Amino acid sequence: MELPLGEDVIHFLADKFNLLSPGETILKAEKAGEGNMNVVLRITTNFRSVILKQSRPFVHKYPQIPAPFERISVEKAFYDTIAGQTRLASMTPSPLAFDEESQLLALEDLGAxxxxxxxxxxxxxxxxxxxxxxxxxxxxxxxxxxxxxxxxxxxxxxxxxxxxxxxxxxxxxxxxxxxxxxxxxxxxxxxxxxxxxxxxxxxxxxxxxxxxxxxxxxxxxxxxxxxxxxxxxxxxxxxxxxxxxxxxxxxxxxxxxxxxxxxxxxxxxxxxxxxxxxxxxxxxxxxxxxxxxxxxxxxxxxxxxxxxxxxxxxxxxxxxxxx
Known part of the structure; x- marks a missing residue:
């Protein structure tokens, strides 16, 4: 499935990812950056913001170019591999949740x-x-x-x-x-x-x-x-x-x-x-x-x-x- 929007965002963050705290509501979803490969959204709630990143079976910027759908699994594996290395982990966003079926990764928002x-x-x-x-x-x-x-x-x-x-x-x-x-x-x-x-x-x-x-x-x-x-x-x-x-x-x-x-x-x-x-x-x-x-x-x-x-x-x- 494609990166969820609207009510589906709430479903993923609240139910599937268990990321929404009591009383936390989504205020907006917007494109985060000009990435070439993947769809990347910034989800802003009344408490914070998180990044949702999803791969498609093609290059996001060039849809005519096929690309491996499972690439976000590799990104998650990278973060898992360096998790115990303080200096490396401090220079990369922290993964918050991952859904392999939809290749959807929730990441710490690094801010401005x-x-x-x-x-x-x-x-x-x-x-x-x-x-x-x-x-x-x-x-x-x-x-x-x-x-x-x-x-x-x-x-x-x-x-x-x-x-x-x-x-x-x-x-x-x-x-x-x-x-x-x-x-x-x-x-x-x-x-x-x-x-x-x-x-x-x-x-x-x-x-x-x-x-x-x-x-x-x-x-x-x-x-x-x-x-x-x-x-x-x-x-x-x-x-x-x-x-x-x-x-x-x-x-x-x-x-x-x-x-x-x-x-x-x-x-x-x-x-x-x-x-x-x-x-x-x-x-x-x-x-x-x-x-x-x-x-x-x-x-x-x-x-x-x-x-x-x-x-x-x-x-x-x-x-x-x-x-």
């Missing part, structure tokens, strides 16, 4: 907050201390000893297609000139570069393997929230066991696309501080993330000229081929 996508237009929107905190979160997450976690294979396969395959199709599903006139012409040489595409294919095959490290799986500015209390990390439905270099590579890629100066990017790497990193693999994943965001379906609000995007794409190519 905004994601970090503003850094694409103003790199000053992220501070050194915030970069450090993001890197610390990843290091702590990747340091967990996790015996088992859902394979999340359907989501990995979906993500694999949009990271390693679709952006490099010679006939892609998106006309990039509708994003920015002239971008399609910039993308063409990369789409016809068989050496580059073969290297990306190898990296993609590694991504599909099962690793030993719990990853967030989509660690980009849209999954980082800034509030008066600090930084929170959300949207963990992409989580899986894999290469730690993937999460960190995505972080580095987005800092680069936002025009963050090189010294601050090194700050993130220094904060992560582990000799276990395979730096060449880190560069590979970062390079692919840059290219897929420039030429794929999942576009970002990048405030870059065509010349800047071309330069960035060539840097990414170097990171993939020369790492």
């Amino acid at each position: 907050s905004s994601d970090f996508t503003a850094i694409y237009s103003d790199s000053a929107k992220i501070t050194d201390s915030e970069i450090v905190r993001l890197a610390e979160f990843l290091f702590e997450l990747h340091s967990l000893q996790v015996d088992s976690f859902p394979s999340n294979t359907p989501m990995k396969v979906l993500n694999h297609a949009h990271i390693f395959s679709i952006p490099f199709l010679e006939t892609p599903p998106i006309n990039l000139n509708s994003v920015q006139p002239g971008l399609e012409e910039i993308a063409q040489p990369f789409r016809y570069d068989n050496v580059l595409k073969k290297a990306i294919g190898v990296i993609g095959n590694r991504y599909l393997l099962t690793g030993k490290t719990l990853l967030h799986g989509d660690f980009y500015p849209g999954s980082w929230l800034k509030s008066a209390d600090g930084i929170y990390i959300i949207d963990t439905e992409f989580a899986f066991l894999g290469d730690r270099e993937f999460d960190l590579g995505v972080l580095i890629a987005h800092l680069a696309m936002a025009g963050i100066e090189e010294g601050k990017i090194h700050l993130a790497l220094e904060t992560y501080e582990t000799t276990e990193l395979i730096l060449s693999l880190l560069r590979n994943y970062a390079g692919v993330e840059i290219l897929r965001r420039l030429f794929g379906v999942a576009q970002l609000p990048l405030m870059l000229t065509l010349e800047e995007k071309f330069k960035l794409a060539n840097l990414a190519k170097t990171m993939i081929l020369d790492a």
Whole structure:
């Protein structure tokens, strides 16, 4: 069933979730944020507010793209896995209730907050201390000893297609000139570069393997929230066991696309501080993330000229081929 509204909200919160206190009544239900994957509502009562999040068998923002219905189960499993880790749990919303049949998750409302996508237009929107905190979160997450976690294979396969395959199709599903006139012409040489595409294919095959490290799986500015209390990390439905270099590579890629100066990017790497990193693999994943965001379906609000995007794409190519 779809995310309940009206009287059905009362049924879920009061009867199925047992979340409404005596005398607590629902005042309103409204969209919470601009999420791509799922339906997310803020339910406000006369006492408080909670977040309801539900997956559908397609991508909420792009209904034409099928997506695994069970992905909210993975998000719940992520929160359960880190529940005993005080610092990690303090940077994520607390799960309040979960209904597996409808893939409906009730979460703590983090209050007034905004994601970090503003850094694409103003790199000053992220501070050194915030970069450090993001890197610390990843290091702590990747340091967990996790015996088992859902394979999340359907989501990995979906993500694999949009990271390693679709952006490099010679006939892609998106006309990039509708994003920015002239971008399609910039993308063409990369789409016809068989050496580059073969290297990306190898990296993609590694991504599909099962690793030993719990990853967030989509660690980009849209999954980082800034509030008066600090930084929170959300949207963990992409989580899986894999290469730690993937999460960190995505972080580095987005800092680069936002025009963050090189010294601050090194700050993130220094904060992560582990000799276990395979730096060449880190560069590979970062390079692919840059290219897929420039030429794929999942576009970002990048405030870059065509010349800047071309330069960035060539840097990414170097990171993939020369790492």
